[in-house]
Amino acid sequence: MSIKVVLVGQGLVATHFAVGVERIKRGEVEPYGVPLAKYKLPYRIEDIEIVGSFDVDEAKVGKTLYDVAKEAVGDILPVPDTLKNIVVKRGIHLDSLRGLPFRAKGLEDELGSVKAAVEAFADELKKLSPDVVFIAINTEPDKPFNDVAALEKAIESGEGVNASHAYAYATYLYAKDTGRKVTLVNVIPSFIARDDAIVKLFESVDSIVLGDDGATGATPLTADLLEHLAERNRYVLSIAQFNIGGNTDFLSLTIPERNKMKEATKSSIVKDILGYDAPHYIKPTGFLEPLGDKKFVAMHIWWKTFNGLEDELVVNMRINDSPALAGLMVDLARLGKVLQDAGVKGTAYPVNAFFMKDPGPRGAKNMARIRAYYQLLDYLRKLGLEID
Amino acid sequence: MSIKVVLVGQGLVATHFAVGVERIKRGEVEPYGVPLAKYKLPYRIEDIEIVGSFDVDEAKVGKTLYDVAKEAVGDILPVPDTLKNIVVKRGIHLDSLRGLPFRAKGLEDELGSVKAAVEAFADELKKLSPDVVFIAINTEPDKPFNDVAALEKAIESGEGVNASHAYAYATYLYAKDTGRKVTLVNVIPSFIARDDAIVKLFESVDSIVLGDDGATGATPLTADLLEHLAERNRYVLSIAQFNIGGNTDFLSLTIPERNKMKEATKSSIVKDILGYDAPHYIKPTGFLEPLGDKKFVAMHIWWKTFNGLEDELVVNMRINDSPALAGLMVDLARLGKVLQDAGVKGTAYPVNAFFMKDPGPRGAKNMARIRAYYQLLDYLRKLGLEID
Amino acid sequence: MSIKVVLVGQGLVATHFAVGVERIKRGEVEPYGVPLAKYKLPYRIEDIEIVGSFDVDEAKVGKTLYDVAKEAVGDILPVPDTLKNIVVKRGIHLDSLRGLPFRAKGLEDELGSVKAAVEAFADELKKLSPDVVFIAINTEPDKPFNDVAALEKAIESGEGVNASHAYAYATYLYAKDTGRKVTLVNVIPSFIARDDAIVKLFESVDSIVLGDDGATGATPLTADLLEHLAERNRYVLSIAQFNIGGNTDFLSLTIPERNKMKEATKSSIVKDILGYDAPHYIKPTGFLEPLGDKKFVAMHIWWKTFNGLEDELVVNMRINDSPALAGLMVDLARLGKVLQDAGVKGTAYPVNAFFMKDPGPRGAKNMARIRAYYQLLDYLRKLGLEID
Amino acid sequence: MSIKVVLVGQGLVATHFAVGVERIKRGEVEPYGVPLAKYKLPYRIEDIEIVGSFDVDEAKVGKTLYDVAKEAVGDILPVPDTLKNIVVKRGIHLDSLRGLPFRAKGLEDELGSVKAAVEAFADELKKLSPDVVFIAINTEPDKPFNDVAALEKAIESGEGVNASHAYAYATYLYAKDTGRKVTLVNVIPSFIARDDAIVKLFESVDSIVLGDDGATGATPLTADLLEHLAERNRYVLSIAQFNIGGNTDFLSLTIPERNKMKEATKSSIVKDILGYDAPHYIKPTGFLEPLGDKKFVAMHIWWKTFNGLEDELVVNMRINDSPALAGLMVDLARLGKVLQDAGVKGTAYPVNAFFMKDPGPRGAKNMARIRAYYQLLDYLRKLGLEID
Numbered sequence A, B, C, D: 001m002s003i004k005v006v007l008v009g010q011g012l013v014a015t016h017f018a019v020g021v022e023r024i025k026r027g028e029v030e031p032y033g034v035p036l037a038k039y040k041l042p043y044r045i046e047d048i049e050i051v052g053s054f055d056v057d058e059a060k061v062g063k064t065l066y067d068v069a070k071e072a073v074g075d076i077l078p079v080p081d082t083l084k085n086i087v088v089k090r091g092i093h094l095d096s097l098r099g100l101p102f103r104a105k106g107l108e109d110e111l112g113s114v115k116a117a118v119e120a121f122a123d124e125l126k127k128l129s130p131d132v133v134f135i136a137i138n139t140e141p142d143k144p145f146n147d148v149a150a151l152e153k154a155i156e157s158g159e160g161v162n163a164s165h166a167y168a169y170a171t172y173l174y175a176k177d178t179g180r181k182v183t184l185v186n187v188i189p190s191f192i193a194r195d196d197a198i199v200k201l202f203e204s205v206d207s208i209v210l211g212d213d214g215a216t217g218a219t220p221l222t223a224d225l226l227e228h229l230a231e232r233n234r235y236v237l238s239i240a241q242f243n244i245g246g247n248t249d250f251l252s253l254t255i256p257e258r259n260k261m262k263e264a265t266k267s268s269i270v271k272d273i274l275g276y277d278a279p280h281y282i283k284p285t286g287f288l289e290p291l292g293d294k295k296f297v298a299m300h301i302w303w304k305t306f307n308g309l310e311d312e313l314v315v316n317m318r319i320n321d322s323p324a325l326a327g328l329m330v331d332l333a334r335l336g337k338v339l340q341d342a343g344v345k346g347t348a349y350p351v352n353a354f355f356m357k358d359p360g361p362r363g364a365k366n367m368a369r370i371r372a373y374y375q376l377l378d379y380l381r382k383l384g385l386e387i388d
Helices: A012-025 A066-075 A081-085 A106-110 A116-129 A149-158 A165-177 A194-203 A217-229 A248-252 A258-273 A321-341 A347-354 A371-380 B013-026 B063-071 B082-083 B107-111 B114-128 B148-157 B163-178 B196-204 B217-229 B248-252 B256-274 B321-341 B351-355 B369-382 C013-027 C065-073 C081-085 C105-112 C114-128 C146-158 C164-177 C196-204 C220-230 C246-252 C256-274 C321-341 C349-355 C369-382 D012-025 D066-074 D082-086 D105-113 D114-127 D148-157 D161-176 D196-204 D218-230 D248-252 D256-274 D321-341 D349-355 D368-383
Strands: A003-008 A050-055 A088-090 A130-137 A181-185 A206-208 A235-245 A282-286 A294-304 A309-319 B003-008 B048-055 B088-090 B132-135 B183-186 B208-210 B235-245 B280-287 B294-304 B308-321 C003-008 C048-055 C088-090 C132-137 C183-186 C208-210 C235-245 C281-288 C295-305 C310-320 D002-010 D048-055 D088-090 D132-136 D183-188 D206-212 D235-245 D280-287 D294-304 D310-320
Touching: A003 A012, A003 A116, A012 A050, A012 A066, A012 A321, A050 A116, A050 A321, A050 D206, A066 A081, A088 B063, A106 A116, A116 A165, A130 A165, A130 A321, A149 A194, A149 D048, A165 A181, A165 A194, A194 A206, A194 B208, A194 B294, A194 D196, A206 A321, A206 B294, A217 A235, A217 A258, A217 A371, A217 B369, A235 A321, A235 C105, A235 C295, A248 A282, A258 D183, A282 C235, A282 C281, A282 D310, A294 C235, A294 C295, A294 C310, A309 C295, A309 C310, A321 A347, A321 D105, A347 A371, A371 B217, A371 B369, A371 C321, A371 D235, B003 B013, B003 B114, B003 B308, B003 B321, B013 B048, B013 B082, B013 B088, B013 B321, B013 C196, B048 B114, B048 B321, B048 B351, B063 B082, B063 C164, B082 B369, B088 B308, B107 B114, B114 B148, B114 B163, B132 B163, B148 B163, B148 B196, B183 B248, B183 B321, B196 B208, B208 B321, B208 B351, B208 D048, B217 B235, B217 B256, B217 B308, B235 B248, B235 D280, B235 D294, B248 B280, B256 B280, B256 C081, B280 D088, B280 D235, B280 D280, B294 D235, B294 D294, B308 B321, B308 D294, B308 D310, B321 B351, B351 B369, B369 C295, B369 D321, C003 C013, C003 C114, C003 C321, C003 D310, C013 C048, C013 C081, C013 C321, C048 C321, C065 C081, C105 C114, C114 C146, C114 C164, C132 C164, C132 C321, C146 C196, C164 C183, C164 C196, C164 D012, C183 C321, C196 C208, C208 C321, C208 C349, C208 D114, C220 C235, C220 C256, C220 C369, C220 D218, C235 C246, C246 C281, C256 C281, C310 C321, C349 C369, C369 D256, C369 D368, D002 D012, D002 D114, D002 D321, D012 D066, D012 D082, D012 D088, D012 D321, D048 D114, D048 D321, D066 D082, D105 D114, D114 D148, D114 D161, D132 D148, D132 D161, D132 D321, D148 D161, D148 D196, D161 D183, D161 D196, D183 D321, D196 D206, D206 D321, D218 D235, D218 D256, D218 D294, D218 D368, D235 D248, D235 D368, D256 D280, D310 D321, D321 D349, D349 D368
Parallel strands: A003 A050, A003 A130, A050 A088, A130 A181, A181 A206, A235 A282, B003 B048, B003 B132, B048 B088, B132 B183, B183 B208, B235 B280, C003 C048, C003 C132, C048 C088, C132 C183, C183 C208, C235 C281, D002 D048, D002 D132, D048 D088, D132 D183, D183 D206, D235 D280
Antiparallel strands: A235 A294, A294 A309, A309 B308, B235 B294, B294 B308, C235 C295, C295 C310, C310 D310, D235 D294, D294 D310
């Protein structure tokens, strides 16, 4: 009873996922960083089977996952041989790497149109029969369609559609044409689970979309810190949060329109949790190559406490960015299948609320992670899982 | 419909409470730091009426609360005139200030025996008719009796009983003799709400005891941080937490047997929340007078994340120690009366779990504060309160 | 034997200077933050006499220094009455406040040309007869002329000259026309002491220019930290330094061309001190109003130590931005006069090296502040001062 | 022209020294953490030859340095084969490991008296002919003799002498009996270079003693930070510094009398550098095994700046404790020989002032490290070295 997984965007996140899952299968490493590892879910981590991988970086397309992983994390991790069986295939580009130092080519460049590229990718999925598809490409500018007709027109014409939406639509086509259920999991800031059009399409084919933007790093911690303060009625005077790292994600955020995508997702927590929009500066701040994937985070929060006096909190972190998200993906793969089995369609807010920075559907609120966690457990119990 | 409150131990905490409550009544300051201020409870903060205050420090006994407050916080806060109406009376000492630089004298020194002191204090309560009595004296060495007979024998003989237990027993006598309900709230590390003997006695007179050790400062935050990590199955390698301050509480912790009382209460959170006893060093670390009541906290936590990699978190804080606890006391006074009205007897774990570092009754577990908060709201709803 | 001082740019820095000097004169406050206060210089702090103040903000021009100070710092400091004697006069604007939320008008707007404004300002100086003139206006885009003819042509035509250079040239004119010596001190990032043209002009009239960009805040500390590492031959892997504050300086740095001025001055320390250009991100990062003048700084530095292992350092600060610079200005005023008395002309690198982020003359290097401090003391001893 | 080195106390520090020197010889690693590596000294790092090693831990005596190093650092560093040539011999114990979890036996246990042990150790040195002997044993309680007769009486009787002093005296005997010059370098807190008796004895045999307590970790950085503040006349309100680690050094500091040795050495910097004894808490704080040799340091310093306002600084570090000291030892070995060649006798304050926490001779002051560094360079230049 395996879960067949396709990875779209074979960057550091997807690579940590692939390496970590295989290492857990071999018993080489404990499933740390996998939230629900301590509970008995209907699917074990060992049931995850990576069946396909897509990218548009010419340095990756055509290579095995083993070679890609060796290059990316070979200096810090052993790379399992089993990854030699998967070859990275060409995906859809649509300028999603524009401005970044990669030589990229997408299916649309080969086939001449977006529509042809979408169909070609859907065809690939039909061959691979995945249960779960992850979108883990680089952060790209995006906006929601919300209207199915508008989305379909954009796909048809090739105008105004970016890679995330093209992948999402192709995944829908795969489900529609084969009658198989699929769960699309979007772990980047694009509007996928928050796009009414996407949710509607997936619902129509008994499938599920989870997203958006995997909740790792400083943001979920900030959410819980703010909840901690809110529960004591401490009045937050301001919040400053800096992030700096040296991976491709930070590099791409030196491009303003990409940075903006992140800023929005990071700021929404303030008002949602505190109940007022405390002045804040919460942004990916810069790129500093030697930090690599282990980013540095600094946060300053101060507030008024009883009798009007002021307290102050500073948090500093060094966090492995990609493994944190990869660990969440392990559970998202398992829950993706669990939800299908339970007959869920469209999207699943209780899952998104814990795992995502910007939980879909459109208009859904952020909440403190600790709260979201217990609501998730309750939700899973209601779906019939034994969680204790 | 006022709540009559007696303060035992007129130190910084009780003084911030008195000043803050009066300032809130006058509309001088917002009720920041009062957790439930945003909800409509049956009693308003304005309903709190301080009717008595007790201490054993010769520099305080006989003075008005106004004079005590002027001396303690007059440099940083305006002190309301209304505090001129309350005079600090002599309480029970029993060496609770031994080793500290105060000239202290207790009722037992005047009356010749512990038993007489306990009765004299009970008589004072009978005159004041409080609804809620707070124990906010200095941290003192203590152990639970758990057996009513043993406790009563100690009171009778004056052997092996300290100030916290003497006050607790006297408060019970007051309830028993008058038939009035009372809520005793213990915000120091003594074993009061965790002492079966005390809980049993209060239950027998339809009264309530809440405690122990008000959950302020670094410990509740640590609890929530650990919960945050546990929910992501991150494996905590070690926890170091330092605290240094310049108030009497820190001074008294330079005395090893007092420090031990704090250390126990601070460490219990690790295993209760993580599920394993991660190596930790969590202690009040030292006394540094210029820091005053605004302590400095430094915390280091690191863990294994997905793929066995290591992340690291450092937290630094400057926290006003006493106001934080005083803010909790505002709600504890209100809930103390709410519970009486609702017919609760003995103790109330859901209240303790959020407000206390070592929640009674005996053997009760610590939990993440964010969790405890929502369980508290549910509990209050079940008692019939409108919380939304 | 007073030192007559003119302040150009009556912002927070000049205001703290004025308030602090007057309070020190009255014995209200110790001269903390004044580096050489512990040494006996030929001039005492009490000898400083503020004789004039200039600004272009309509909300300040025409008001007394007392009123300006009340508005700016009246909530945190007592403002001495003696400041009622100085009225803020109109200075030169030249768009130096463009893009900022101030209504500004300069002499050039009144008089119709830059040349007329420069002459009018020089005339004002002639009336005030200052020994020392401070440029403390907002950070503005600037570049050095290095060539006297080019500078004079720009003043003549009014093209390509900004406020800092106009003020500097006018101050030169004042010295030239009156035969009085003057010391111009530039505490902002403009190229004044690093502009060969300016240095040459001042030299020609037996006068002095000190600058550029007063060395306060995180940068001098970073310099000393880097020196500390360099002296142990630790190999710095990267440096990240974030700054966020809520004063006008930070507001103006949200405008990219102004930010650039600061970034350059902050980065030059890395190579000058380490000997190699360790990868770094050192920038004023953002504006967050509630922080006010007390900025938050976060810094991360890591390095290779013996046996190739890695160490890590994080620094966090809350620093009062303007008073730090004002404290330096107290000594710069005194040294400005001391240098004149000693016959120094042009600029004085040993003074700049300690007090300035970008020490003139052009091409001069940065050095660790602790080193610069002892070299400054030696320099002063050579000028005949008794420093011990 | 090699420098023959004997290591006394084959713990982590001496092991990092041995491994690092051999790796540098092989070109495997850069000499990071060796302060003077960038200058051309008369002796290269490659000239260091380890000729002997002594310890009293039964788990080490009789093993090769290779085996000891494999056990201690084999998980994080490659261990060079060349260390197979040195066998750890039995040294003098004198309870220097009492209370620690090691099975220890000293020469005095085998030979029946302290005197015999001292002579036996001197005999070993005579066979090995070292130029430099390092004392790098565990921190032990100690006091200075200052009087040669008193020291010799203690050695004779075996009463009141500990391991550090016994080793120092034996090293003196070696120099006296052979006529060879030797430099004894004490990198632990014992009073060796600060003991008049020891300095006098070494002077009498044309030899040198350097010490005490190698200046690594948080203390030298604190020294430079305090100097930074002092140079700006900022008034330090208090200093809190916490240290926690998991190596044997921290374990031994859980024993109060050992902790005291460290506390003294760490506190002396405050008054020496600031000129007043700012309230401070500077202590090794605790033992936390998982931290291993990479300790966690937290520091809080705040001060009054200009206009009486308050600034605040927090420093956090993760520092490899032993390699930092080992790196200094590389230069101390080279300087030990350089000083001999230059005819220096007794001790050399300019070397101690930079390299040691408690620089000898007795009564010598601490100074900021950055200052000490440039004074050291000047001193070396005066000895005829080319430093540029």
